[in-house]
Amino acid sequence: MTVLDDRALNRATLARQLLLDRADLPVADAVAHLCGLQAQEPQEPYVGLWSRLRDVDPADLSDLLVRRRLVRTHLMRRTVHLLTADDVLAWRSRHDGMLRQRVLGVYRGALDGVDLDDLAAAGRAALADGTPRTTAEVVRVLADRWPAADRRALGEMLIALVPTAQAPPRGLWRTTAGVRTVALAGWLGREVDPPAPEGTDPVGRDLVRRYLAAYGPAASADLRAWCGLAGLPAAVAAVRDELVSFRDERGRVLLDLPDAPRPDPDTPAPARFLPAFDNAVLGYHDRTRIIDDAHRLLSVGGARFVLLDGRVAGTWTVDAGTVVVTPLRAFTRAERAAAAEEGRAVASFLSDGENQRVRVAASPR
Structure with missing residues (x-):
């Protein structure tokens, strides 16, 4: 079974989450x-x-x-x-x-x-x-x-x-x-759809397919972490023949839609600014494809993240109209420039073009 390393999973996630190309x-x-x-x-x-x-x-x-x-x-x-x-x-x-x-x-x-x-x-x-x-x-x-x-x-x-x-x-x-x-x-103007008859689970099967289209390749534990539903094994089993399988570096079985994008791991990933509680980070049990374990708690604390080379590399806030980027690791000169450029763009968006003020703080020692 093909093993997908974290970089391969990262690029797949970025592609599915519309973060590789707008x-x-x-x-x-x-x-x-x-x-x-x-x-x-x-x-x-x-x-x-x-x-x-x-x-x-x-x-x-x-x-x-x-x-x-x-x-x-x-x-x-x-x-x-x-x-x-x-x-x-x-x-x-x-x-x-x-x-x-x-x-x-x-x-x-x-x-x-x-x-x-x-x-x-x-x-x-x-x-x-x-x-x-x-x-x-x-x-x-x-x-x-x-x-x-x-x-x-x-x-x-x-x-x-x-x-x-x-x-x-x-x-x-x-x-x-x-x-x-x-x-x-x-x-x-319409009642919610009623529960499916016992022994069927069309909504569960739809959730599996839809989740993989937006988040895959992923393990059943990732699906459960995203939706909070524990009772999806039968739905996964029901669509299993439609799916392809991989393993991650930790040995977990990952499922995916056969024709979903899985870009080359060397595909360049642009700087991106994520909002608080973005599901690109929260939508997995194992988030190491996009964030280091050392920073995992930031993802549930409402931090807004800066992605560099596809991974969480810093946080960002707005202070008196200025976008402030705080690195979580050392930035290269090119990464500081990329973070500043995207920071100016988000500052412009948030201010209707009135300012492009950005400040990239010093990297941690």
Whole structure:
């Protein structure tokens, strides 16, 4: 079985994630290809798409949210993602059990005495008129019925039990707005797809194929780390004959779509700026194809990453309009120049062309 080293896997990841060459895709098509973008920080998907698309206008993403073609909702790993409406409706039921169990895992004992079916019915009733409501407003209604329950747990479990979306203006370009929740079916004018009949799993099979198209080659553990679903072995087995197999340097079996891009490992990789919580890093159990283990914790702490030669080499922030790059390792002169050039470009994007200020800090000793 062919062994793919980390550099080969890196170039495959960059190609699938549209980070090797910026793509000529409409925003909605890019979001669909990527199986959504993690979006708990509302402005971050704009940078994520800017880094991946040749010609992206932030107004396009905002317009798609307003027109309800894109949706902000809790899904993979119970984190907020920006997804196409079609994918949310198709995938939500498959994630129901995981969403519920993750809330129960966090809030052990906080919902004792609360019948979850009754809670779901009460939550649907509270959202039935289609008016987007703050979490506090909805929880206030629920707490009247379950006064002894933890209020935060009530709100989190409601979102797990009842498919919802976060309504604009949250998520619109350069807009600061709190979370207002709306029932997904009313928001999109269609109920979520029902669970598949027992013994079938078309959504699971679709998730396997879609994940590999955007993240492969990958192991089953990587797929599980991306979506948070533990019950996908049967789906993997069902599509196994469609796939090709490799091994990584650690001996893990990697699966992939036969015709998916696997570029030459020596393909040059341009500097790229990733937003916080980007799935190009978080979408794997073994992230060594793109980030050193020494820096792994930065990926869950909200750091924005700079990729050089395809790997995480630094972080970046914005300070008073200036993009500040902080190296995580020594940069060569060429790498400092590449980071500065891409930093000027992202500064221009974030400021509508008003400035291109960038500062690359000294490398660590």
